[in-house]
Amino acid sequence: MSRHIKFANIHNFRDIGGYATKDGRIVRWQRLYRADSLGWLAGPDLETFRALGVRTVIDLRHPFEVDRHGRVPDEHGLAYHNLPIEGRRWQFATFDEAEGVPRFLADRYLEVTEDGVDNLRTALETICRADSAPAVIHCAAGKDRTGLLTAMILAVAGVADDDIVADYELTGLATERFIADWRARHPDEELWPGFGLAPAEAMRLFLADLADRHGSVESYVTGVVGLSPDAVGELRAHLLTEPGPRG
Numbered sequence: 001m002s003r004h005i006k007f008a009n010i011h012n013f014r015d016i017g018g019y020a021t022k023d024g025r026i027v028r029w030q031r032l033y034r035a036d037s038l039g040w041l042a043g044p045d046l047e048t049f050r051a052l053g054v055r056t057v058i059d060l061r062h063p064f065e066v067d068r069h070g071r072v073p074d075e076h077g078l079a080y081h082n083l084p085i086e087g088r089r090w091q092f093a094t095f096d097e098a099e100g101v102p103r104f105l106a107d108r109y110l111e112v113t114e115d116g117v118d119n120l121r122t123a124l125e126t127i128c129r130a131d132s133a134p135a136v137i138h139c140a141a142g143k144d145r146t147g148l149l150t151a152m153i154l155a156v157a158g159v160a161d162d163d164i165v166a167d168y169e170l171t172g173l174a175t176e177r178f179i180a181d182w183r184a185r186h187p188d189e190e191l192w193p194g195f196g197l198a199p200a201e202a203m204r205l206f207l208a209d210l211a212d213r214h215g216s217v218e219s220y221v222t223g224v225v226g227l228s229p230d231a232v233g234e235l236r237a238h239l240l241t242e243p244g245p246r247g
Helices: 044-051 063-069 101-115 117-128 145-157 161-185 200-214 217-224 229-239
Strands: 032-035 056-059 079-082 135-138
Touching: 032 145, 056 117, 079 117, 101 117, 101 145, 101 200, 117 135, 117 145, 117 229, 135 145, 145 161, 145 200, 145 217, 145 229, 161 200, 200 217
Parallel strands: 032 135, 056 079, 056 135
Antiparallel strands: none
């Protein structure tokens, strides 16, 4: 199966299927996707999207981002949920080069786990329902907010941290395109050093810090966010499958 799905105007659309879980199962392909902004869907890109049979879109952006950059087209039968999970806006003036980009990003992700509990719960409960699939999670770049929620889903499904980190880091393949697009739209503005980056260490720090605070990522999701055992069971039932025969 192809993890990366090619679009003309979307740079970071990919399937999270294929990862092994600790109990020997694997994440199903074509059940859950992650992406950058779906507001760019038009023409051939919209046809590519329709061919995936997506039923549910979870848009993690702020409403002002949706108003400014658009949302997924309103198609018959497509359930759209705008669930912003970011409370505090990023203060780039506080970026410390000595601590580095990974530490700055991990700290922002931890803020989301404090501020975004209610919408994280709604997003997770929606994704846990079998009738929501295939589903797409997205934000602006499909990197930070989307990366955080995807990490939680994979952790609850039983995927190892190394694979969660590797999935997050794949966004780095789109970094050059993100930067080129941004410079075309803001030719006179300066980028902060971490723009478009998805360093593996950022996700490692985040997963470790969340586990230090709550015992494990799953404990945070079930204890603080309040995802029920039934929801976790439904997620694993529809998102996971037994590995196919070797040969």
